[in-house]
Amino acid sequence: MSKLNPDFILEFSTDEEFNPNACINCGTCSGLCPIGLDALPRKLSRYIVLGLEDKILEEKESYFQCLLCKLCVENCPTQVNISSNVRTARNYINRKIYKI
Amino acid sequence: MKKDLKQKIGVYICECGGNISDYVDVEKVAKAVENEPGVYLVQTTMFTCSDSAQIEIIEGIKENNLDSMVVASCSPKLHLLTFRDVAKRAGLNQYNYVHANIREQCSWAHSDRTEEATDKAVRLVRAAIAKVRLSESLETIEIEAKNVAAIVGAGVSGLRSAIDLADQGTQVYLIERDHFVGGRTAQWGKLFPTNEDGKELVERLYKQIKERENITVFTGADIQSLDGSVGDFKLGVKISPRHITGACDEETSDQLYKVCPQETDDEFNFGLTKRKAIYKNYKNAYPENPVVDMDLCDKCGECLKVTNSNINLEQEAENITLNVGAILLNTGFDPYEPKDGEFGYKTIDNVITLPQFRRLLDMSNGSLEYNGKSIRDIAYIYCVGSRQPDGENKHCSRYCCTSAIQSALNVKSKYSDVRNFHINRGIRTYGKQETCYVDSTKQGDVYLQFFEKSFPTLEKIGDKTIITLNDALTDNETMEVSADLVVLVTGMVPRKEDTVAGILKVPIGSDKFYNEIHTKLRPVETVIDGIFIAGACQSPKNIRATMASTLSATAKANSLISTGKIELEPIIATIDTNLCEWCGKCDELCSYNAFEKVEIDGKMVAQVNKAICKGCGACAPICEVNAINIIGSSDEEVEVMIDAFVKDVQFIEDHKAKEAEKTVGKTDDTEKLKKALPEIGKKILQSLESEAKSVPEIAADIQHPADDVLYYLMSLRKYGFVKETGEINDDEYYLYELKQ
Ligand SMILES: Cc1cc2nc3c(=O)[nH]c(=O)nc-3n(C[C@H](O)[C@H](O)[C@H](O)COP(=O)(O)OP(=O)(O)OC[C@H]3O[C@@H](n4cnc5c(N)ncnc54)[C@H](O)[C@@H]3O)c2cc1C
Ligand code: SF4
Ligand code: SF4
Ligand code: SF4
Ligand code: SF4
Numbered sequence: 001m002s003k004l005n006p007d008f009i010l011e012f013s014t015d016e017e018f019n020p021n022a023c024i025n026c027g028t029c030s031g032l033c034p035i036g037l038d039a040l041p042r043k044l045s046r047y048i049v050l051g052l053e054d055k056i057l058e059e060k061e062s063y064f065q066c067l068l069c070k071l072c073v074e075n076c077p078t079q080v081n082i083s084s085n086v087r088t089a090r091n092y093i094n095r096k097i098y099k100i
Numbered sequence: 101m102k103k104d105l106k107q108k109i110g111v112y113i114c115e116c117g118g119n120i121s122d123y124v125d126v127e128k129v130a131k132a133v134e135n136e137p138g139v140y141l142v143q144t145t146m147f148t149c150s151d152s153a154q155i156e157i158i159e160g161i162k163e164n165n166l167d168s169m170v171v172a173s174c175s176p177k178l179h180l181l182t183f184r185d186v187a188k189r190a191g192l193n194q195y196n197y198v199h200a201n202i203r204e205q206c207s208w209a210h211s212d213r214t215e216e217a218t219d220k221a222v223r224l225v226r227a228a229i230a231k232v233r234l235s236e237s238l239e240t241i242e243i244e245a246k247n248v249a250a251i252v253g254a255g256v257s258g259l260r261s262a263i264d265l266a267d268q269g270t271q272v273y274l275i276e277r278d279h280f281v282g283g284r285t286a287q288w289g290k291l292f293p294t295n296e297d298g299k300e301l302v303e304r305l306y307k308q309i310k311e312r313e314n315i316t317v318f319t320g321a322d323i324q325s326l327d328g329s330v331g332d333f334k335l336g337v338k339i340s341p342r343h344i345t346g347a348c349d350e351e352t353s354d355q356l357y358k359v360c361p362q363e364t365d366d367e368f369n370f371g372l373t374k375r376k377a378i379y380k381n382y383k384n385a386y387p388e389n390p391v392v393d394m395d396l397c398d399k400c401g402e403c404l405k406v407t408n409s410n411i412n413l414e415q416e417a418e419n420i421t422l423n424v425g426a427i428l429l430n431t432g433f434d435p436y437e438p439k440d441g442e443f444g445y446k447t448i449d450n451v452i453t454l455p456q457f458r459r460l461l462d463m464s465n466g467s468l469e470y471n472g473k474s475i476r477d478i479a480y481i482y483c484v485g486s487r488q489p490d491g492e493n494k495h496c497s498r499y500c501c502t503s504a505i506q507s508a509l510n511v512k513s514k515y516s517d518v519r520n521f522h523i524n525r526g527i528r529t530y531g532k533q534e535t536c537y538v539d540s541t542k543q544g545d546v547y548l549q550f551f552e553k554s555f556p557t558l559e560k561i562g563d564k565t566i567i568t569l570n571d572a573l574t575d576n577e578t579m580e581v582s583a584d585l586v587v588l589v590t591g592m593v594p595r596k597e598d599t600v601a602g603i604l605k606v607p608i609g610s611d612k613f614y615n616e617i618h619t620k621l622r623p624v625e626t627v628i629d630g631i632f633i634a635g636a637c638q639s640p641k642n643i644r645a646t647m648a649s650t651l652s653a654t655a656k657a658n659s660l661i662s663t664g665k666i667e668l669e670p671i672i673a674t675i676d677t678n679l680c681e682w683c684g685k686c687d688e689l690c691s692y693n694a695f696e697k698v699e700i701d702g703k704m705v706a707q708v709n710k711a712i713c714k715g716c717g718a719c720a721p722i723c724e725v726n727a728i729n730i731i732g733s734s735d736e737e738v739e740v741m742i743d744a745f746v747k748d749v750q751f752i753e754d755h756k757a758k759e760a761e762k763t764v765g766k767t768d769d770t771e772k773l774k775k776a777l778p779e780i781g782k783k784i785l786q787s788l789e790s791e792a793k794s795v796p797e798i799a800a801d802i803q804h805p806a807d808d809v810l811y812y813l814m815s816l817r818k819y820g821f822v823k824e825t826g827e828i829n830d831d832e833y834y835l836y837e838l839k840q
Contacts, residue, residue: 001568001578001579001580002577002578002579002580003579003580003582004546004548004580006477006519006521019542021544021545021546022538022541022542025573046573049546050546050571050574050579052574078538
């Protein structure tokens, strides 16, 4: 059971570039990802949108595995800035867990 | 026996470009019918409906002086009118043409049994020939039509229809059951996709109505009865009075609302507010005067004391009869009302419907509150009362995804700290409405999705309602959403209180909305001539779709009655009054009420109303004294058709000849097919002449993309031109070679 936490996204980033909400869950990015992340790219976005902090921390490796190759960004039909969102997530994890 | 049997019949048998001739041997059919009595000429054609074939037929009929024709082709549903027109252009009476369906009824139905298909085609064509021999020249029935229309329902659909019909010169009676016009559109505040205000839209239409002298608006008007038929309907209408007999300005109205002690739930606001017995739906509702609700009024007399009120509590209802040529039904819909307890409706106090939410939003000023509590988090549960796996309403209501999302946009632009959670079953913001969805994701709305296998559950904890669902977008993770207000996105359903359908005998579809003749081809006509349907009474529609159907019904009605006369099919029931004894059985049976009881030479007999009878034939067999005949399907005609149908079909050749012909046909076919091959097909065959090749090798050789080559190679294989050798080359590709 997870509780939706709509405030989380604000704490996460208020940058205009940051747009995980635009994801329509088509799965293109997950299909294209050359390294096959443990948690699929769209899920990394989804956890942020829903504010599932536990899940983000649980999957922190995936956020760092991403190559930032932008294959997904190029092909996303709704122009989700997936790789820059991933970097925002890394930033958050660094602050939150690694305290750097 | 009729005197003038047709002597020179032309029979045209269609191949339908292989659709028929691949299974029915049309040449054999032609041979088998050429000696039928009356037949003068038999022809087979590739596409009988093509312009060139039509011209050829017409010339042939004229040259040979033919007196009738039979066309054997596809279903008459498709081309009956085409060939009637051909007959007319050739100078024949259009009823001296009979159709045989040898595609749907022969080649398509029996594609696995070609001999029998051919046999059946012969019989059908012979029956058609027998029937056309007896055919008479008929004239279409012409009746007078009043260029007057009744439009029932003055929502946006009825208002728009009235304006357009009036502009085309038709006298219009606009009949509205409510005391104010505009229908539901006035209830929604800002409308998608333009954010125009619904009330302003209604005002704009009403002003145009007022500018036209040939529109009469009746409010508080209820249809009571219907008599007559297309072109000449008589509609009985009861008009309930307003009880305010002169002008009543705003100030006086406000005073009246104040003094009136009687109060009830305001239906216009779905019970969110109260109204008095003297009321208007909303301030600028039209017509301008308020109305007194006599069901609520107890005649206390307080209002009579207000100066200039012009109130008359004793005003009586009036019954009038309107004589009209056509009737347009634009009676709209009701929002679905959830059952008690359905997603917490009426059992959890902060659960409301989308229509209620629209009213709440429209009326709210400064802060968003419900039940005295301020609202920040709003959860929308979609498809309530639509797409029900178990309930009655299987349909998608089409307006609601967009409307819920647009509500979320509106509420956030009015109250920026609101947060929206859309708990949906797949978003259907089709067409241009998709921009609403994109805007909503941009403003940070959150979308969660459930499937019909597991519906969300609701529980009130403290001031919040907690919605629990398995979110399909997050691996069916069980999620909890906490909301201050839950909006049930309810669909559109047919009007609950529908009195007209019964009186007018409008057909109702399995979805309970009014039913058109044909969803695709005749979407605004009903089976009753002269009665049209448009707007949301036919199926869920947004305003744009409502207008499209409204204008189409308007055009249809106009073309029917504007010339003052209507042409009808002459194929109807006739009564032999010598035989008829008026038992009334036919009258009971006819679904269209075409029979009347009349007196002829001192005897009561049945008479058929030509304008109503559809020639369906249902009544003919019920008549015990055989007094009913359907023109074109008289006993005599049916008998000769049956005789023709059961007559032996003998094909001339013996078995061997047939076999021989088959193989000849085959090689012929292959040669023909080879000639018809596209360029790339021919190149592939050429390339394979020298040696067996793989697909990439052929592609390189003939310089075509490999995927194209593969596609055409497979067709060539299917038609027996090439086969695989069973070997592979060094690159591990299969090799193909020519088939001998
Ligand atoms: C919550 C909600 C929001 C919506 N928002 C939008 C939007 O933003 N944009 C949009 O395009 N569409 C919207 N729609 C759809 C829109 O309401 C319909 O498309 C429109 O109202 C259909 O118009 P109509 O004239 O066919 O029916 P109605 O508006 O229902 O009008 C029918 C009229 O017929 C009258 N009537 C009924 N029975 C009788 C009778 N027996 N005799 C005489 N009169 C009768 C009724 O009193 C009424 O005045 C919304 C619908 C809902 C439920
Ligand atoms: S490609 Fe874009 S829209 Fe599709 S799932 Fe990935 S992020 Fe979402
Ligand atoms: S339009 Fe949307 S909310 Fe309405 S019934 Fe269809 S899918 Fe459900
Ligand atoms: S069923 Fe026949 S006999 Fe009876 S009323 Fe009708 S036409 Fe006359
Ligand atoms: S043919 Fe059909 S429509 Fe005509 S009178 Fe008989 S039952 Fe009625």
